[in-house]
Amino acid sequence: MIPDKLMDKILDKNIPLSVSFELTWRCNLRCVHCYQYSPCDNELTTDEVKDILDQLARAGSFYLSLTGGEPLMRKDFLQIAEYVRKKTFSIILQTNGTLITPSMAKRIKDLNFTQVHISLLGAKATTHDQITRVKGSFQEAIKAAELLKEKGVSVILKTTFMKQNVAEHREIKELSDRLGMKLGTSPIIYPKNDMGQDPIQYRVSDKDIKEIYSYFSEEDPHTYKNAYKNLRKKESSLLCGFGRVACGINPKGEVYPCVGLPIVVGNLRKKRFAQIWEEAEVLNDIRKTKDSDLKRCFRCGSSSICFRCSALAWFEKGDLWGVPEECCRVTNSVKEVIVK
Numbered sequence: 001m002i003p004d005k006l007m008d009k010i011l012d013k014n015i016p017l018s019v020s021f022e023l024t025w026r027c028n029l030r031c032v033h034c035y036q037y038s039p040c041d042n043e044l045t046t047d048e049v050k051d052i053l054d055q056l057a058r059a060g061s062f063y064l065s066l067t068g069g070e071p072l073m074r075k076d077f078l079q080i081a082e083y084v085r086k087k088t089f090s091i092i093l094q095t096n097g098t099l100i101t102p103s104m105a106k107r108i109k110d111l112n113f114t115q116v117h118i119s120l121l122g123a124k125a126t127t128h129d130q131i132t133r134v135k136g137s138f139q140e141a142i143k144a145a146e147l148l149k150e151k152g153v154s155v156i157l158k159t160t161f162m163k164q165n166v167a168e169h170r171e172i173k174e175l176s177d178r179l180g181m182k183l184g185t186s187p188i189i190y191p192k193n194d195m196g197q198d199p200i201q202y203r204v205s206d207k208d209i210k211e212i213y214s215y216f217s218e219e220d221p222h223t224y225k226n227a228y229k230n231l232r233k234k235e236s237s238l239l240c241g242f243g244r245v246a247c248g249i250n251p252k253g254e255v256y257p258c259v260g261l262p263i264v265v266g267n268l269r270k271k272r273f274a275q276i277w278e279e280a281e282v283l284n285d286i287r288k289t290k291d292s293d294l295k296r297c298f299r300c301g302s303s304s305i306c307f308r309c310s311a312l313a314w315f316e317k318g319d320l321w322g323v324p325e326e327c328c329r330v331t332n333s334v335k336e337v338i339v340k
Contacts, residue, residue, distance in 0.1 A: 010245055014287055016277055018063040018246040019056055020259040023049070023080065025251055027070040029096050030133040031121070033162055033199040035190040035260075036069060043251040046076045048269070050083050052249065055273040057087045067094035067259065069251070072104070081111050090114045094158075097144030098137055105144070109151035117184070118145050120157040122164070123171030131164050145179060161187045161212060162202040169212050173219060187212065187330055188307075191315050193262040203326070209333035217338055238294055238308050243286035247277070257286060261311035289321060296323050305339060306331045 002010070010017055026039045044052070056064070064084060071077055072095060084091055093108065097118040100108070108116060118141055122128035128138035148155050157176050161169060169185075176183035189203050204212075240246075240258075248259030253268035255276050265283055266276030277283065291298050297308055312324035 011241075014244055014277075015060040016056070016245065016247055016273075017061060018065075018241065019061050020065040020067055020246075020248045021049075021052075022067055022069065022248065022250045022259060023071045023077070024069040024074050026073040027068060027096070028073065028098060028134065029070070029137055031119075032131055032133065032164075033160060033189050033202050035192050035199060037193050039069070040251055043074075044253050046079060048253065049076075049080050052253065052268055052273065053080075053083060053087055053089075055268075057089070059274055059277060062090055063092070064089040065092040065094055070096055070099065072099040078104075078107055078111075081107075081113075085111045092117060095119075095144075096132070096137065097141035098134075100144035100147060102147055105147040105151050105153070108148065109153050113153060115154045115156055116148055117156050117158050120145075120159050120172060120176070120183075123168040123175050127165050127168060131162070142179070145181060149180065156182045156184050158184045159186075160189060161185060161204050161208070162189060163204060164202065166204045166208045166212065170215060173216070185212070185216070188309070188312070188326065190260060190312065195315070206329065206333045209330055210337050213334045214337040238291045238297055238303060238306070239286075239289060239310065240308075242310065243283045247283075255280070257283065258311065260309070261314060263314070286320070294321050302328075302331050302335055305335060 024039070024043055025037050027034075027036070053064075066081070066084070071093065074080070081091070091111070091113045093113050093116045095116065095118055120128070120141060121131040122138065125136075125138035128141070129135050132138075145155050145157065157179070159165070159172055165172070172185075173183055187204050187209050189199050191197050191200060242261060243257035243265075246258060248256040248261075249268065250256065250259075250262075254264045255266045255268065255273070256262055257265065263282055265280035268276070294308075297303055297306070300306070306327060307330075308327050309324050310320045312326050313322040314320050316322070316325055
């Protein structure tokens with residue numbers, strides 16, 4: 001954890017502390033809820049990726065998430081990862097786990113990845129594989145998690161709750177416990193980055209959200225109840241670090257305020273990162289915005305526990321500072337079981 005005083009300085013200086021780098025949009029799975037674009041035909045080359053990493057290091061970036069698509073689809077993945085390690089970033093790998101062999105697990109350990117996040121979309125193979133639309137993907141994900149754990153790598157299982165798997169929320173938690181791994185969960189499903197609405201049909205109901213958080217708050221009251229009570233204490237807390245201390249980069253070298261918000265603010269094939277980060281109009285507008293500018297959200301009685309997302313507001317109404325109704329729905333459901 002970064003001390004509050006240091007974090008305040010990072011925010012004041014708008015240092016791009018955390019970057020999510022989509023190395024590819026290619027993927028060997030076809031998850032029904034995926035928000036990503038189709039694969040592009042002009043991915044950054046190995047040398048272009050290395051040059052961008054050099055620029056990020058000079059700009060003060062420290063936390064680097066290698067994601068996709070499935071990042072291991074790149075034949076030069078290990079070459080890129082080795083270069084990342086030379087830059088002393090703290091590295092997180094976001095993966096579906098299906099391409100992690102024993103030798104790959106060893107290389108990930110040797111490269112000292114801080115964490116590996118593996119998608120777990122069901123407690124059993126039939127559910128997980130139905131969502132990924134690739135038979136055998138569940139067993140491969142579990143095997144990858146176990147291989148990495150054997151090597152001493154920190155693994156976090158990541159679950160997006162949706163209609164197909166919500167009935168297994170208890171079993172998913174029990175499975176992660178048996179594996180001895182932390183579990184990260186979310187009921188938020190985004191539209192596709194090209195504005196396609198297909199993933200929305202898989203969102204869970206209000207009743208499902210209440211059941212999920214009632215169970216998890218009983219299983220881990222410290223994490224769920226205390227975290228919600230203390231969530232919103234700092235200025236600008238209705239606004240995450242997007243465009244302030246964090247951003248995303250896609251496989252074409254385009255810079256986003258975050259990977260969940262596909263507003264292109266610059267292209268690294270045309271401009272240097274520092275120039276984009278300092279001069280992009282959208283980013284400077286984000287940095288000028290305060291909680292009080294979010295009129296309805298700022299006055300809302302549930303704002304202290306709301307995980308407000310500007311990307312969802314933009315998808316829903318084309319307004320970064322509008323009200324993300326999906327966040328309201330989730331927050332109101334969670335509030336009934338978490339806040340007493």
